[in-house]
Amino acid sequence: MSSLPAWSSRTGRRLLVVLLALLAAAGATVAEAGTATGVKARPAAGAATPDRPHYDVKLRGDADGSHWTGRQRVSFRNASSRPLREVYVRLWGNGEDGCGAAGKPSPVRVSKVRGGAPGRLTVNCTTLRIALPKPLTRGERTAIAFDVSIAVPERNNRFGREGAFRFLGNALPVLAVHDASGWHLDPYVSTGESFYALASDFRVRLDHPSSLKVPATGRTWTRPGKPGRTVTHSVAQRVRDFAWAAGPFRTATETSPGGVRVKSYWSPNTPAAGVRLTRKDGVAAIDRFGKEFGRYPYGEIDLVMTPGFGGGMEYPGLVILGTTEEVGAVVHEVAHQWWYGIVGNDEYNSPWLDESFAQYANARFYGWDTVGCWSEDNWPSDGAALTNSMAYWSTHRGEYHVVYMAGPCALSDLERTLGAGTMARLLKRYAHDHWYGVSTTADFKKAAQSMTNKDLTPFWKQYRIK
Secondary structure: OOOOOOHHHHOOHHHHHHHHHHHHHHOOOOOOOOOOOOOOOOOOOOOOEOEEEEEEEEEEEOOOOOEEEEEEEEEEEOOOOOOEEEEEEEOHHHOOOOOOEOOEOOOEEEEEEEOOEEEEEEOOOOEEEEEEEEEEOOOOEEEEEEEEEEEOOOOOOOEEEEOOEEEEOOOOOEEOOEEOOEEOOOOOOOOOOOOOOOOEEEEEEEEEEOOOEOOEOOEEEEEEOOOOEEEEEEEEEEEOOOOEEEEOOEEEEEEOOOOOEEEEEEOOOOOHHHHHHHHHHHHHHHHHHHHHHOOOOOOEEEEEEEOOOOOEEEEOOEEEEEOEOOEOOHHHHHHOOOEOOOEEOOOOOOOHHHHHHHHHHHHHHHOOOOOOOOOHHHOOOOOOOOOOOHHHHOOOHHHOHHHHHHHHHHHHHHHHHHOHHHHHHHHHHHHHHOOOOEOOHHHHHHHHHOOOOOOOHHHHHHOOOO
């Protein structure tokens, strides 16, 4: 197609496998986007808040990991100079099914709220407003708690299932963010991500049948539970989300030369060659990116593999991977540990800041030829721009590949413009300056310009980086 860059046809079958896997992960369609119906964003209140969230979660799973019930508590601080009178909880697991239907409730339900007064669910049942009993002033800390019920949908998705295996990505309710733009209550999209969260601490206890292996975000260990049951404990610090999976996985654990524990989980029908390649490339990538962007801080990462999962999906310390004999998207997803995980961004409004950066890292890892890989003729429309939000991509579904293709080409061209050594210093410094924080396009442009005396304005214009 005319919209595909030249390197997509020059670097062989493996490149096409990875690109198609990534686009498959993005999905064939995009959920309709719009404003957060029924909820008005408050005026700008300065620093991003609620700050320093700490989640304590205890859940019990049923016989096959399809249903989880328990209690969740989250404490948080107000980092804003303006009093905090409310918080919003995002129930992203309801994104595909919304408010459900008669006899089929939403997959994620919250009840018995303590610490505030809950309102009605809004934004297609992905948002719950909780009014605080009194305004929370700057620096003060409080907590809310609620019962949570999670039913894994019958679809192969980041929150879904494949055969006997369950994926619980974006299933756990998390706090929305308020920053200078107000409350971020964007709609769910099935292509790409809507997610925006501040670095948080999680302590999670998952009680499940002993027949199930449960990979999860964070450092995990198991203890015997009641007869026939096991309790998987996880502690994760300074992460933006918490995900887990459940099923009769085969497992293997190794430690990378750089000291990161890499735990692999795969379904028995996953191609053995793909499992070997995924483990090999995953171990190599976690160490390489640690050298390039800053040491991986979490100590452990889980690679969850099945043959039918569409592409890959990243979570802190855990990635879900559709794995063929020719491997898949493991390097791209591992790169997301830095670009989205450690260096955060608003994935709805600035998807290129994680997807394009992860794909650039992927291209460097595999040594792809990126010279001349994007030109003005490759733009699919006048409105397409690398820095468009998911609000745009959701109504221009055939153009979303721009983020995966123009993005790494732009960053590769920037590397040639600055010089390889300068680009390496830029990325490492940029990651350091936004470690556990939130990055923006303006931040990156400013950082890049600071590395050279050459005016980069024509470069930003060429790649439609606005």
